[in-house]
Amino acid sequence: MIQNTTALKNTSKTKARIQKFGGFLAGMVIPNIGAFIAWGLITAFFIPTGWIPNEYLGKLVGPMITYLLPILIGYTGGKLVYDVRGGVVGAIATFGIIVGSSIPMFLGAMIMGPFGGWAIKKFDKLVEGKVPTGFEMLVNNFSSGILGGILALLAYTVVEPVVQGFSTALGSFATAVTNAKLLPLISIVIEPGKVLFLNNAINHGILGPLGIQQAKEVGKSIFFLLETNPGPGLGVLLAYWLYGKGTAKQSAPGAIIIHFFGGIHEIYFPYILMKPLLLLAVIGGGMAADLTFVITKAGLVATPSPGSIFAELAMTPKGGFLPVISGIAVGAIVSFAIASVIIKRSGDESEYDSLDDAKRMVANMKAESKGQKIEINMPKLIVFACDAGMGSSAMGESILKKKIKDAGLEIEVKHAAVNQIPENADVVFTQESLAQRAAQVVPNAKIVKIKNFLDQSAYDEFIKSIKN
Structure with a gap:
């Protein structure tokens, strides 16, 4: 019994660490999503295969993906660690890993940005209280400049070759999996990971960099569709709307609007956690959708964020609407079919009749306390x-x-x-x-x-x- 309790605590701690790390990765990317969308739209319109090809305006595509986006990520990563000062050093360090690289260095930015912020933070703590009065600005400026320069040189000579080799190997593996028609199997990992609130880490930390590298080469990428596809979640919510009971049935229509049109996928996670067997529905829907994407050669030009149907269509390249819509529809249909069977088989089991019960189930699964009385003064x-x-x-x-x-x-x-x-x-x-x-x-x-x-x-x- 003691061993089981210890194992549960260790599992909970591990999960918390993974979620924290995933949140940090997402925190570097998500504030810069506007820049990614801008790059995606410019790419969709002005590259040779775009809506209105324009060689002059298309010159923006390369520098934006090579320099602008990684530096933004590096700056944001450094800022998360040590505010603006950390962001500046993180950006300098990130530039060192960009120069000379033949691929978009997003993974390198996620490494050097926070590392630059951490390094300058440690330096400031080291000299705290030791700088003579009147020399503070001099020390601050030169310390960030010297340290940033050293990190840029380190990134250029040591870190960049390693990261580029790893990124190239990862990209080659992903391409091989795609060519072998095995990509749909990735839903076995993605869909449960999403429900455990690792969706942002999976999308922006792993699939996003792979997708951008592929999009630079061929103008679009299927990796942008794997996590952001709203189809599987839509199928589950539709099944609850038709065959569910109690609060779950009543709230499902509103959740459908928020999920499918608003793009907030987290809204359907509690509906799955109240019946964990529904993971089979989203996994099945995800696999069917991904298979459709592979067969029809679907892809997007950039990450759609949030995962709304409007964002999906906005990032769809010229001539790619039918494959994208087909994959989303197939994912929703398969997920709905599986979820309908599971929900109807639940019968009149009272513990699954409402979201209130699901919330208690979520609380137990996450080893969290079950609510508390709110007693506070007037907040500002x-x-x-x-x-x-x-x-x-x-x-x-x-x-x-x-x-x-x-x-x-x-x-x-x-x-x-x-x-x-x-x-x-x-x-x-x-x-x-x-x-x-x-x-x-x-x-x-x-x-x-x-x-x-x-x-x-x-x-x-x-x-x-x-x-x-």
Whole structure:
């Protein structure tokens, strides 16, 4: 019994570390998604096979993917570690790994950016209190310049060849798997990983760099479709809408709109976790969709983020709409067929009748405590935090902000990534799996755990408590 408990604790810690690492990777990429979309649109329009080929404007494509995007990632990674000063050194170090590389150096940027931020942070701590008065600016500027230059030289001469070799091998392996028609099997890893809130790490940390490398060579990539495909999740939600019961059935239509059109895939994760057997539905739907993508040679020009059908179509190259739409539709149909059988077979099992039961199940699976009474004073700043700080947190902010306004309260509400919660936050709403990380970032803030973004009971209880 003791051994089982220890094993569960170790598993929980390992999962938490993986989620934290995945969140950090996503935190480097997601703030720069606008730049990726800009590059994707320019590519889709102006390359020789684009919508309106233009050799002059097409010259933007190469420099943007080679220099702009990796440097942005490196700067953001350094900034996550040590604010703007870390971002500057991270960008300098990243440039060293870009020069001379024959491939887009996104993986290198994810290494050198945070490393540059960490290095300058350690240096500042080392000299803290030892700099003579009046020499602070001189030391700050020269230390970041000298250290950044050293890291750039190190990246150019040592790190770049290693990372390029690894990236080339990884790309070759991915191409071989694709050519062998084995790519659909990747859904066995991707779909469960998404439900465990590793979706951003999988997409932006692994598939994104592979996709960009392939898109640079052939103008599009199937890797942009593997994690972002809304079809499998749509199939599960449709099955709940038709054959589910209780709160799950009632909330499914709203979840469909948010998932398929809004692109926030996290919305369907609790629906799967309430019936873990539904993993078979999304895996089956993902495999069927990926097989369709492979057969029809589907691909996108850049990462669609969020994974909305609108973003998918916006990143579709000329002549590629039918393959992309076909794969999404096939994924939804297969997922719906499998999910329908599983949900109907559940019969009248009371423990699966509502999302409330699913939330308790999620809490047990994640080894989290089961809720708490909210007792707080009138806050000034409320932050809704999610792993990436965009999709689900923005949705939660919108819902909570409206309720606060309707209640006649004047409280500032923001959304942020869990690693970037403002220090002056009084209350933080976040997912149960991220509560511990949020508490580490803002130890003095009240952490309110949210199990389902559409369940507004926590918001109502919160407002009632502060009004009283």
